[in-house]
Amino acid sequence: MSPMLATRLDFTAVLLSPSPSPPPGLRVRALPAVAARTRASSLAPRAAASATAAVSAKPAAVSPLSADRTVVRIGLPSKGRMSEQTLSLLKSCQLSVRHLNPRQYTADIPQVPNLEVWFQRPKDIVRKLQSGDLDLGIVGFDIVSEYGQGSDDLVVVHDALEFGHCRLSLAVPKEGIFENINTLEDLANMPEWTQERPMRVVTGFGYLGEKFLRENGFNHVSFLAGDGALESYPAMGMADVIVDLVSSGTTLRENNLKEIDGGVILESQATLVACRRSLHKRKGVLEITHEMLERLEAHLTATGELMVTANMRGNSAEEVAERVLSQTSLCGLQLCDICHLSWGLQYV
Numbered sequence: 001m002s003p004m005l006a007t008r009l010d011f012t013a014v015l016l017s018p019s020p021s022p023p024p025g026l027r028v029r030a031l032p033a034v035a036a037r038t039r040a041s042s043l044a045p046r047a048a049a050s051a052t053a054a055v056s057a058k059p060a061a062v063s064p065l066s067a068d069r070t071v072v073r074i075g076l077p078s079k080g081r082m083s084e085q086t087l088s089l090l091k092s093c094q095l096s097v098r099h100l101n102p103r104q105y106t107a108d109i110p111q112v113p114n115l116e117v118w119f120q121r122p123k124d125i126v127r128k129l130q131s132g133d134l135d136l137g138i139v140g141f142d143i144v145s146e147y148g149q150g151s152d153d154l155v156v157v158h159d160a161l162e163f164g165h166c167r168l169s170l171a172v173p174k175e176g177i178f179e180n181i182n183t184l185e186d187l188a189n190m191p192e193w194t195q196e197r198p199m200r201v202v203t204g205f206g207y208l209g210e211k212f213l214r215e216n217g218f219n220h221v222s223f224l225a226g227d228g229a230l231e232s233y234p235a236m237g238m239a240d241v242i243v244d245l246v247s248s249g250t251t252l253r254e255n256n257l258k259e260i261d262g263g264v265i266l267e268s269q270a271t272l273v274a275c276r277r278s279l280h281k282r283k284g285v286l287e288i289t290h291e292m293l294e295r296l297e298a299h300l301t302a303t304g305e306l307m308v309t310a311n312m313r314g315n316s317a318e319e320v321a322e323r324v325l326s327q328t329s330l331c332g333l334q335l336c337d338i339c340h341l342s343w344g345l346q347y348v
């Protein structure tokens with residue numbers, strides 16, 4: 001368990017201060033309560049998808065692109081649960097990472113000559129994408145949203161890499177004063193929360209958690225920043241509720257906590273993210289991004305599909321399809337396509 005950080009945000013003060021106007025040129029976007037995102041196959045639709053999923057605006061700490069860098073850089077998670085799955089996804093796309101020295105933070109992908117791999121902590125990948133020190137990165141959507149804070153400088157180019165599924169959720173104790181609290185509204189209306197005794201929230205997602213509670217009408221809230229074993233805080237009397245990642249729900253259950261209706265802040269999975277300025281300005285970034293997207297899309301689309309090659313006679317594709325589907329060993333499969341080959345018909 002990591003020790004608590006010293007930050008404490010006064011939520012009342014946040015509510016009272018007038019929200020500053022965004023600087024000119026910065027678009028303000030609202031975070032959907034549950035970010036529903038879909039896969040698309042080209043760069044443009046993905047950029048659009050990220051626009052709807054982005055959070056709110058806050059100026060990113062940007063530094064100019066280093067004009068003399070000619071190699072393209074991608075950041076991959078250096079540790080944690082996403083690390084291995086990222087490497088294995090890339091391998092499945094014939095983009096194997098060659099990491100000769102595990103103590104080194106750099107590696108390469110022989111298949112893509114002008115691409116340099118940098119192993120970084122997920123939150124640092126987002127920060128370095130914003131500053132232009134990385135051009136591409138693979139990280140969870142939760143981390144992009146928390147640390148990117150809606151920055152226009154980030155583009156989610158693939159929003160569903162099909163691993164690292166989890167949700168950022170608000171959870172409360174099952175018992176005591178929370179026994180009959182089952183919805184966000186119930187929680188907001190609890191008479192216990194006052195200016196002197198606000199609802200204490202522990203989270204590693206201060207930006208998203210604060211924004212969510214503010215937008216959902218919570219008036220008296222204080223935040224405590226924590227980055228591990230948050231499920232222990234309510235039982236230790238250090239917090240009333242938690243905002244943390246949930247996947248199977250086991251950790252919550254084992255620690256006597258429950259989710260409530262309306263308490264999901266964000267749905268997350270692994271994403272491929274790019275620095276917008278790099279896409280526009282750095283030579284080779286757009287081409288590499290397209291190549292990676294094509295390979296990822298081909299792999300992800302093919303997952304769960306089956307190709308059957310058969311030498312089968314028939315006067316038409318329909319006739320072949322009918323014969324194929326009448327085979328008991330294949331029944332239940334959905335036929336997507338039939339391809340003619342010179343020697344007969346192939347169906348997929």
Ligand SMILES: Nc1ncnc2c1ncn2[C@@H]1O[C@H](COP(=O)(O)OP(=O)(O)OP(=O)(O)O)[C@@H](O)[C@H]1O
Nearest residue numbers: 079080081082121140142143164165166245246247
């Ligand atoms: N229980 C979970 N199930 C599935 N995916 C998860 C789960 N918890 C976290 N993730 C995803 O994996 C990412 C990495 O989580 P992990 O706990 O490994 O963090 P980490 O790499 O150790 O980062 P740090 O130490 O900086 O907190 C998260 O940002 C999230 O996208």
Ligand SMILES: O=P(O)(O)OC[C@H]1O[C@H](OP(=O)(O)OP(=O)(O)O)[C@H](O)[C@@H]1O
Nearest residue numbers: 228229244245246247248249250251252
């Ligand atoms: O719903 P579940 O499947 O039980 O998963 C949820 C847990 O997974 C993550 O923690 P992790 O295991 O990464 O450890 P951490 O608390 O040190 O971050 C998250 O912070 C939860 O504690």
